[in-house]
Amino acid sequence: MSSHPVDRAVFRKSSYSEGANGCVETCVRDSHHLIRDSKNPGRGSLTLERDVWAAVVSQIKQGAYDL
Structure with a gap:
């Protein structure tokens, strides 16, 4: 993990999360x-980092964090 300024960053929210809590x-x-x-x-x-993000997304798709 590292620190990057986010003052000019453009964040996106998934369209799947509309209305979700x-x-x-x-x-x-x-x-x-x-x-x-x-x-x-x-x-x-x-x-x-890019490889860590890819691993997290892969785990999410596999249901590793489903409640």
Whole structure:
């Protein structure tokens, strides 16, 4: 993990999360993916390297984080 300024970052929210509770937003900055809570964007973001982001997305698709 590393720190990148997010003042000019453009975050996106998935169209699948419209109306959903507890959404996240993502942004690509250089070779990193930034993730933040859509309800509290001013509280900061998590920065992941490209390979870590790919692993997280893969795990999500496999249902690893389903409740």
